[in-house]
Amino acid sequence: MKTLLLIFVFFTGPFLLLAQRVTGTVYERTEAGVKSPLVGVNVFWAETSLGTATDSLGKFDIPRSAKSNRLVISYIGFKTDTLKVSSESNFEIVMKAEGHLGEVVVRGSSSQIDRLNPIHTEIITTKALAKAACCNLSESFETNASVSVSYSDAVTGAKQIQFLGLGGQYVQTNVENVPTIRGLASTFGLNYIPGTWIQSIDVAKGAGSVVNGYESLTGAINVELVKPDAREKLYFNAYVNHLGRGEINFNLNQKLSDKWSTGFLTHASTLQNRVDNNGDGFMDLPLYTQFNGVNRWQYKSDKIMAQFGIKALTENRIGGQTSFNPSEHRATTKLYGFGNQTNRIELFSKTAKLYQDKPYKGLGLVLNASMHNTDSYFGFTNYYGRQRTLYGNLIYQSIINNTNHQFKTGISYLLDDYRETYKDSLMTRTESVPGAFFEYTYNHLDKLTLVAGLRADYHNLFGAFVTPRLHLRWQPLEHTTLRLSAGRGQRTPNAFAEYYGYLVSGRKVSFWGNRIQPEVSWNYGVSLTQTFHWFEKHWDLVIDYYRTDFRNQLIADTDYATQLASYLYFYNLQGKSYSNSFQIELNTLLSKRTEVKLAYRLFDVWQTMGQPFGHVTLQQRMMVPRDRVLFNIGYALPYDKWKLDLTVQWNGKARITNPLQSLEATLDGKHNMPTLFSQSFMNINAQASRAFKKFEVYLGGENLANFKQPNPIINAQDPFGKYFDAGQTWGPVVGRVIYAGIRIKVKD
Amino acid sequence: MKQLTFIFALILGVVFSTVANKPGKEKEVKIKTSAVCEMCKERIEKNLTLSKGINEAILNLDDKIVTVKYNPSKTNEAAIRKVITDTGYDADNLQCNQTAHDKLPECCQKGNESHAH
Numbered sequence: 001m002k003t004l005l006l007i008f009v010f011f012t013g014p015f016l017l018l019a020q021r022v023t024g025t026v027y028e029r030t031e032a033g034v035k036s037p038l039v040g041v042n043v044f045w046a047e048t049s050l051g052t053a054t055d056s057l058g059k060f061d062i063p064r065s066a067k068s069n070r071l072v073i074s075y076i077g078f079k080t081d082t083l084k085v086s087s088e089s090n091f092e093i094v095m096k097a098e099g100h101l102g103e104v105v106v107r108g109s110s111s112q113i114d115r116l117n118p119i120h121t122e123i124i125t126t127k128a129l130a131k132a133a134c135c136n137l138s139e140s141f142e143t144n145a146s147v148s149v150s151y152s153d154a155v156t157g158a159k160q161i162q163f164l165g166l167g168g169q170y171v172q173t174n175v176e177n178v179p180t181i182r183g184l185a186s187t188f189g190l191n192y193i194p195g196t197w198i199q200s201i202d203v204a205k206g207a208g209s210v211v212n213g214y215e216s217l218t219g220a221i222n223v224e225l226v227k228p229d230a231r232e233k234l235y236f237n238a239y240v241n242h243l244g245r246g247e248i249n250f251n252l253n254q255k256l257s258d259k260w261s262t263g264f265l266t267h268a269s270t271l272q273n274r275v276d277n278n279g280d281g282f283m284d285l286p287l288y289t290q291f292n293g294v295n296r297w298q299y300k301s302d303k304i305m306a307q308f309g310i311k312a313l314t315e316n317r318i319g320g321q322t323s324f325n326p327s328e329h330r331a332t333t334k335l336y337g338f339g340n341q342t343n344r345i346e347l348f349s350k351t352a353k354l355y356q357d358k359p360y361k362g363l364g365l366v367l368n369a370s371m372h373n374t375d376s377y378f379g380f381t382n383y384y385g386r387q388r389t390l391y392g393n394l395i396y397q398s399i400i401n402n403t404n405h406q407f408k409t410g411i412s413y414l415l416d417d418y419r420e421t422y423k424d425s426l427m428t429r430t431e432s433v434p435g436a437f438f439e440y441t442y443n444h445l446d447k448l449t450l451v452a453g454l455r456a457d458y459h460n461l462f463g464a465f466v467t468p469r470l471h472l473r474w475q476p477l478e479h480t481t482l483r484l485s486a487g488r489g490q491r492t493p494n495a496f497a498e499y500y501g502y503l504v505s506g507r508k509v510s511f512w513g514n515r516i517q518p519e520v521s522w523n524y525g526v527s528l529t530q531t532f533h534w535f536e537k538h539w540d541l542v543i544d545y546y547r548t549d550f551r552n553q554l555i556a557d558t559d560y561a562t563q564l565a566s567y568l569y570f571y572n573l574q575g576k577s578y579s580n581s582f583q584i585e586l587n588t589l590l591s592k593r594t595e596v597k598l599a600y601r602l603f604d605v606w607q608t609m610g611q612p613f614g615h616v617t618l619q620q621r622m623m624v625p626r627d628r629v630l631f632n633i634g635y636a637l638p639y640d641k642w643k644l645d646l647t648v649q650w651n652g653k654a655r656i657t658n659p660l661q662s663l664e665a666t667l668d669g670k671h672n673m674p675t676l677f678s679q680s681f682m683n684i685n686a687q688a689s690r691a692f693k694k695f696e697v698y699l700g701g702e703n704l705a706n707f708k709q710p711n712p713i714i715n716a717q718d719p720f721g722k723y724f725d726a727g728q729t730w731g732p733v734v735g736r737v738i739y740a741g742i743r744i745k746v747k748d
Numbered sequence: 749m750k751q752l753t754f755i756f757a758l759i760l761g762v763v764f765s766t767v768a769n770k771p772g773k774e775k776e777v778k779i780k781t782s783a784v785c786e787m788c789k790e791r792i793e794k795n796l797t798l799s800k801g802i803n804e805a806i807l808n809l810d811d812k813i814v815t816v817k818y819n820p821s822k823t824n825e826a827a828i829r830k831v832i833t834d835t836g837y838d839a840d841n842l843q844c845n846q847t848a849h850d851k852l853p854e855c856c857q858k859g860n861e862s863h864a865h
Contacts, residue, residue: 036786037786056786057786057787638793638804639793641797641798691798693794693795
C-alpha cells in the first residue's frame with residue numbers, strides 16, 4: 001500500500017497580507033477514519049536547518065525561510081514529504097500511516113537523509129542525540145557512521161573528527177551557518193558546544209555551498225542551537241560519570257512580547273579526579289573546568305527577523321603526570337605537566353529583511369566578531385595563541401521568472417588576525433579576504449535539482465582565487481535518489497592548533513622549506529539513496545563515494561628521528577595527496593519499536609611524505625583506520641517510557657609511528673620509513689533511559705568492552721627525553737565509563 | 749569479558765524485565781473518561797503510559813474510552829483510575845480531582861465538548 005500524503009491548502013484570502021510565519025496542523029487518519037493530530041512531527045524548510053516540531057495538538061508554527069520554499073514534513077513511520085509553499089500560510093496535512101500493515105519507512109533514525117537537499121546531508125535530530133549522553137558536540141556522533149571522533153593525544157583531552165578520511169579541520173563546522181570551529185578553536189572546539197544546547201546537526205558530505213565561504217574542503221557540519229522562542233521554557237540537565245566528571249546545563253527561553261524573545265544557554269562542567277587506569281604514571285584525562293554561556297535576543301515581525309547575542313567561554317585544563325601540580329612543578333624537571341587556559345568571546349547578529357508578497361525573496365546579513373585566547377604549556381615548552389576574527393556575509397536571494405530558477409548572491413568579508421608564540425618564536429598573520437558569490441539553483445518538479453555556485457575571493461597574502469562548486473540531485477524513480485557533487489576548497493592551515501596533540505612530545509618542531517601555503521583541494525562525490533521492500537520490511541540504503549585530491553596540503557611529518565632528536569616537520573605538500581572514502585549504510589525498523597542501523601566505511605588515504613629527510617614516499621595518513629563498522633539498535637516504548645540503545649563500532653588498523661622505531665630505521669640506514677600499525681578494536685556503548693511524568697533519567701556506558709590502547713604514551717618513563725611522545729593515540733586511553741544523568745523539561 | 753557481560757546483563761536485564769510484555773501476564777481494562785480534545789488525549793495517554801506497570805494506553809475520542817494494557821502484578825484498576833482522576837478527568841464513575849481539573853487549560857475542562865478541537 002502506498003503511503004499517502006493528503007494536503008489541504010487553505011488560502012487565507014488574496015487580500016490579506018502574507019503572514020511571515022507558516023502554520024498548520026499535521027494529522028494521521030486512524031483506522032476508524034478519524035483524524036488524529038500527530039505529535040512531534042518534524043517540520044523544516046528543505047536545505048536549511050530551520051525547523052520545528054508539532055505540538056500536542058499536531059500544530060506547528062514556523063517562520064518563513066529566506067532560503068527555501070519547500071516545507072518538509074517528516075515523522076517516523078510515515079513517508080517524508082514536501083510542500084511547496086508560496087503565498088499560503090496555513091496548512092492541514094494528513095499523513096496516512098501504513099504501520100498496521102507492517103510497512104513502515106524509516107525516518108527519524110540517527111542519520112536521516114534530507115531527501116530533497118541537492119547536497120548529500122544527514123540530519124541528526126534531538127531524538128538521535130538522546131541515544132547517548134551527548135555532553136557536547138564531540139560526543140554527538142556516536143550513532144553516526146559518517147563522522148567519527150577520537151582523542152588526538154593521551155594527555156590534553158583534545159578531540160579530532162574524522163570525516164571522509166581526513167581531519168576535522170577540512171570540514172567547515174558552522175553554528176547556525178556561521179563558521180565557528182576554525183582557526184585556533186579547532187583544537188578543543190568540539191568540546192565548546194554542549195549537547196543540551198543543540199537542536200539539530202546537519203552533516204553535509206562533499207563540497208558545500210559557496211554561500212558560506214570556501215573553507216569546506218570535505219564537507220560541512222552545521223549545528224542549530226535551541227532558539228529563544230522554543231517550546232521548552234526551561235531545560236535542566238545534570239550528568240555525572242564514575243570517573244568524577246560532572247556537568248550541569250541550564251537553558252531558559254522567554255517570550256517577552258509578540259515580537260521579542262530571549263534565551264539563555266548555560267553550561268558548567270568539571271573533572272577534578274586524577275584518573276590513571278593504565279598505570280603509566282600519567283593522567284588518562286586532564287583535570288578541567290569549563291564555564292560556557294550564550295545569551296541571545298530575537299525579534300520577529302512581518303518585515304524583519306533579527307537576532308543578536310553574545311557567547312562567552314572560559315576553560316582550564318591540567319594534565320600530565322599523576323601528581324603534577326602547576327604551582328609546584330611547572331617548568332621543572334620534577335614532573336611533566338600540561339596546562340591550557342582558553343578564553344573566548346563572540347558577538348553575533350543576523351538580520352533578515354522579508355518581502356511579504358514575495359516569499360522567495362530575502363535579504364540577510366550575518367555579522368560576527370570573536371576573540372580567542374589560548375595559553376598552553378607542555379613541560380618546558382610554552383605555546384600562546386590569539387585569534388581575532390571579523391566576519392560579515394550579505395546574502396540576497398530571489399528567482400528568475402519563476403521558482404524553478406532561484407539564485408543567491410552576495411558579498412562577504414573575513415578578517416583573521418593571528419598572533420602565536422611557540423617557545424621563543426613569534427608568528428603573526430593577518431588575513432583579509434573580501435569575496436563575492438553567486439549560486440544558481442534549477443529545480444524541475446523536485447525530480448532534478450542542479451546547484452551551480454561560484455565565488456571569487458581576494459586574499460591579501462595569497463592572492464585571488466575562484467571557488468566553483470556543482471551539485472546535482474536526480475530522482476529518477478520514487479525510491480531512488482542519485483547525487484553528484486564536485487568543488488574546490490581552500491583554507492589556511494594552523495599547524496599548532498591542528499596538530500596540537502603532537503606537541504605533547506619531545507619532538508623538535510621544524511618548518512621545512514617554503515612558507516606554509518593555503519591548503520587547496522578538489523572534492524568529487526557520488527551517492528545513491530534507495531528505499532526498498534525486503535522481508536516485509538522497509539529498508540533505507542545509502543551508498544556513497546567521495547574523493548578528495550589535494551593540490552597543496554600542510555604535511556605534519558612525525559616519521560623521522562636521529563640520535564640528536566625526534567622531529568615534527570611541517571611543510572607544503574610536494575607530490576600526491578588524496579583520500580578515497582566509501583560508505584554503505586542500511587537502516588530498517590525491525591518492529592514498530594525497534595530500529596537498526598548497520599554501516600561499513602572504508603578510508604584509503606595517502607600523502608607524499610619524507611622530503612625533509614630525503615625518503616620521499618607515498619604513505620598512509622596517520623591514525624586513519626582503513627575499515628570501520630558501526631551497528632546501532634534502538635528500542636523505544638510509546639512516549640519514550642523506556643528507551644534502550646546499543647552501539648557497536650569496530651575500528652580497523654591505522655598507521656602510526658614511534659620515534660624509537662624511526663631512530664632504529666635511521667641508524668640502520670634504511671631508506672624506507674618503518675610502517676607500524678595499530679591494533680583493531682571494538683567500542684561498545686549502551687544507554688537506557690526512562691521517562692517519568694516530569695523528568696527523564698538515563699544510565700549508560702561507554703567503551704563497555706573496556707578496551708584501552710596499550711602504551712598510549714611512548715617513553716612515558718622519560719617525559720623530558722627526546723623520544724617521549726604522547727601524540728600517537730589511535731584508541732581509547734581511558735577504559736570503560738559509566739554515566740548517569742537527569743533531564744527536566746518544562747514546556748508551556 | 750566477565751565484567752562486560754555483567755554490565756550488559758545489568759543494563760539490558762533490568763530494562764527488559766521491566767519492559768518485556770509477557771503476553772500471558774498482560775491485562776487490559778477499558779475506562780470511560782471525560783476527555784474533550786486531542787490535548788486531553790495526549791495528557792491522559794502520556795500520564796498513564798509513564799505510570800508504573802502500564803504498557804500502553806490508547807484513548808479513543810469518539811467514545812472517550814481509554815484502553816489500558818497493564819501488568820497486574822505491578823498495578824491495578826483502582827491505581828489506573830487514580831492516575832486519570834489525578835490528571836483532572838473523570839474515570840468511569842469516579843469524579844476527577846478538582847484541583848487538577850481546574851489547572852487544565854479551559855478548552856480541556858468538562859462542559860466544553862461543543863468546542864472540541
